[in-house]
Amino acid sequence: MTFPRPLVTVDVAMFTVLDDALQVLLVKRAADSNEPFPGKWALPGGFINTDEDASLLDCALRKLREKTGVVTPYLEQLGSWGGAQRDPRGWSATHCFYALIPAQAMQLRSGANAAEVAWFEVDAAMRKRLAFDHGELLEAAVARLRSKVEYTSLPAFLLEEPFTLPSLQHAYEVVLGRDIDKSAFRKRMLDGGFMEEAGMVAGSLGRPAMGYRLRDRSQAALFPRTFNAR
Amino acid sequence: MTFPRPLVTVDVAMFTVLDDALQVLLVKRAADSNEPFPGKWALPGGFINTDEDASLLDCALRKLREKTGVVTPYLEQLGSWGGAQRDPRGWSATHCFYALIPAQAMQLRSGANAAEVAWFEVDAAMRKRLAFDHGELLEAAVARLRSKVEYTSLPAFLLEEPFTLPSLQHAYEVVLGRDIDKSAFRKRMLDGGFMEEAGMVAGSLGRPAMGYRLRDRSQAALFPRTFNAR
Secondary structure, eight states: OOOOOOEEEEEEEEEEEEEEEEEEEEEEEEEEEEEESOEEEESEEEEOTTTTTTTTHHHHHHHHHHHHHOSSOOOEEEEEEEEESSTTSSSSEEEEEEEEEHHHHHHHHHHHTTTTEEEEEHHHHHHSSSSSSHHHHHHHHHHHHHHHTTTBBBBGGGSSSSSSSHHHHHHHHHHHHHHOOOOHHHHHHHHOOEEEEEEEEOOOOEEEEEEEEEEESSOOBBBOOOOOOO | OOSSSOOOEEEEEEEEEEETEEEEEEEEOOOOSSSTTTTTTEEEEEEETTOOOOOOOHHHHHHHHHHHHHOOOOEEEEEEEESSSTTEEEEEEEEEEEEEEOOHHHHHHTTTTTEEEEEHHHHEEEEEEESHHHHHHHHHHHHHHHHHHHTBGGGGSSSSSSSSSSHHHHHHHHHSSSSSSSSHHHHHHHHHOEEEEEEEEOOGGGOOOEEEESSTTTTTOOOOOSOBOO
């Protein structure tokens, strides 16, 4: 080992849909500390605890649990960022994950310590000067999420089960930031085979509607291949 | 800093198409050393040099340059793997990238030190017991590559320019491991707008064919959106 070891952290961009908007959880850093970026908002995260965390994923799950109480969200690695300049304490690398949480689950905790942990609409969050390179991390997380929504069932993980097709379409539209065609959407979801019927529930205006749940909460479904076989 | 710092490495899965097969570059670890996994094949990589590497990407480019001489390949981060068990020397995290290199560029170097650096067909490479968790990294890199090929121009980065449409289709088919429909393929590529004509070249059987080059070698083009707007 001829080189010093970099600092290693894990950060998590946690998303939900609330008030018809895609929102992200931010944490305010202590104002009166010797740590960098005092008083700035940041993504939740911190150093790996090499005694406690068996893996990067374990560390991300711990951060999520500590901030939201959510134990089994959709969680996926976004990537890693590292370099000599991103932390004034020295060469550092962070492993960034993103998580999708149903609004009902997250509301349980959002009021607990509102001065230091809060949900922000992603557009508002991206206009803030976040600590470290967290603005860049957040931008990448939103881009990844919007990109994957085009060809996966990802928005279903933002909903409590059972959910209706109109509520699923609404989640897609909120994440994409645009309206989508209803009949093509319904066909695609029902053909996708990733959900199953869960009985009638109260839909919009209280009318009965079919409720659905995911067949597999461990991963998002991919929609069909785009190249036709010969 | 209450916890020890993990070991931090960068590894690169370098791919090319050669002999009608997708191939990956592997490096044989020294047999007579105190380092872990002596004599095993591994992805090229190693510790970050905090004095020399300004960023993770810089480190990946350095590894690539050192092994292949290629300076401007397609290079993208795959993700990071970290945990207490993956390296016998202690808690470690690796940042894994993958690169696409035209066969012509790589042939310049493949003979230089064949006993210690060699190209393997990916299926053969995946059957080896690679050092560390590199089998898992390679599997993830191949999966990512095949997945992205369905909706991006990525295989074009495996070709020297100018390339013909049949050679581009061949690169898609080799990466995907299946034949694809020719007329739909041509339409999709030409509608994609990511390449431009570069004059007539010698095609198959020496017949003249249109040559193409990428408009932008810095990123892969995404094919059109999959959700129709309302």
